Amino acid sequence: MTEDILGSPYTRETLDLGADAEGALTATLVRRPAENTSAPTADGKPRGAVLYLHGFVDYFFQRELGDWWAAQGYDFYALDLRKYGRSHTDGQTFYYTEDLADYDLEINRAWQLITGRDGHRKVVLMAHSTGGLIAPLWAHRTQPAELTALVLNSPWLDHFDPPLVRVALTAGVSALARVKPRAIVQPPKNDPAAESLHQKFGGEWSFDETWKTFDFPPIYAGWLAAVRRAQRQLHRGLDVRVPVLVMSSARSGRMKTRTQKHDFDAVLNVQHIRRWAPVLGRQVTSLVIEGAVHDIFLSPPAVRSDAYSQLGHWVRRYLH
Template identity: 45%
Template sequence: MNAETDVLGEPYLAETIDFPDDDEGPVVATLVSRLAGRPTTRAVLHVHGFADYFFQTGYAEWWNERGYDFYALDLRKYGRSIRPHQTPNYVGDLREYFPDLDAAWTRITERDGHTHVVASAHSTGGLVLPLWADERAAGLGELAGMVLNSPWLDLQGSTLLRTVGTTVIKQLGRRAPRREIPRKVDGLYARSLHRDHDGEWEFDLSWKPLKSWPVFAGWLAAIRHGHARLQRGLDVACPVLVLSSDRSTLPAAMNDDVHSHDIVLDVEHIRRWSTAIGRHVTYVAVPGARHDVVLSLPRPRATAYDQIGRWLTAYVD
């Protein structure tokens, strides 16, 4: 394995995976790994969300303690995989991420010999991962389960925005895919997480900026196409656990709600569309959780881990 010590330090390793050039030039993804304390054929593959990358070390350690090798994939143009010539986080079709996932999967199963793999994803990754698993079903015999942490399964906002607005977005995405979509980002979510502001976590603000990354018409159109595909119904055969907060809100300033609600997505959408993912879906609302449930305050964080553990024992391990 051509891997070096990761930016997180030992025992984390990072492997750069090269892909054919796209319209901006060279493309890479990055596979981060942290092995369990003893040899195992069990592994986890985790995928981050938008304006994000893997830094959730507590999540990796929790899986290691259960006897799983942990892998996390920084997709092309995210985090460790951003290159100076690229538009951060941009693709025009969610299927552009599928080669990244294919390459990671091949390394975990064929090269590293894991025969029992749990796929995991957060937010936008929670949309991409089921779409990939549905399309690649015949080649994923090692897929034992899937954990989705606040997956982005529908566009937040009014019915008018999700219908008429989506039509406009798709038209604009075809005509001017790199046109930036105006939006107001207050930075409250990232501030609630980062230890230099109102949180307890350390992450690179050049990879996960306080005020996110720009959103472009082509990327948002790709997201809406992905939403439509999922909402028509997927056929993910393995057991799926979907976690979210129990409440959403849109706060105007930093307050207790920022730390105890999903202030990014609408949890009612997550609950509604989770059943469209596959044959065996368990949905759990975690009281007081943040958008990233494993970065919640200590009590809801412990609840989230307890729910994952119970689900694993009941359906996967």
């Protein structure tokens, strides 16, 4: 392990995933140990571990989130998936895959390190946006014995267009993906929601603009078809057998400029999130966070303080 770009006590290690047509594949596992003076169990050991999965056009930079879990007595881990963030290498197409199940490989590797090498028997899986689609499908397929809870922050459970548009789009993109998976179905465009978060434009956060860009990247047919297949599978119902928490903003909206102060999810339709949350598993709780942006834990201070408070209450109820 080496010290992470976030600085001590964050460390990182590289996971070798073999190769694909674009070359060597790796993922990156970031770790932040639990605070010794926080909330350990009676024997002084951490309460468990948390594994965090980021969203699309994203990577783990939310040090505050890792610190919060550490303060609750959990070893915190975050995984930069292949071709994202710390794991991207020259020559690779950022963020590209043609099957979201491909990510099972790095999630399984990370899980083995957390539960085998590091000895954790209770692990919370937390995920945001596209990660919030990947995570429940992985949990459904693998049913790991150590999984104790699933926490989803604005998960991408359905496409954001109206029903008739979604049906037509899915059929057309799926057909195109079979013959031209690298065909661009949406050209790059400016992303004011991402800009609004950054300190450069009056936001609170600093992040690597190469890994989390201000311009939304081109959307390829193969990638979007993979997302729609995964969403259709989820809509048929999953069997996640641990408590599930689904967090979403109170409302959705569209941003026009990067300086626009907003108190809504500018990326996803929150009604879709709440509609599909019940199909995830046997015990699902939906929490609506008033005033939250798409990544709830990047919301303004008062909003995310409320989000952390509600998350903490849920954790104490279902995990302690």
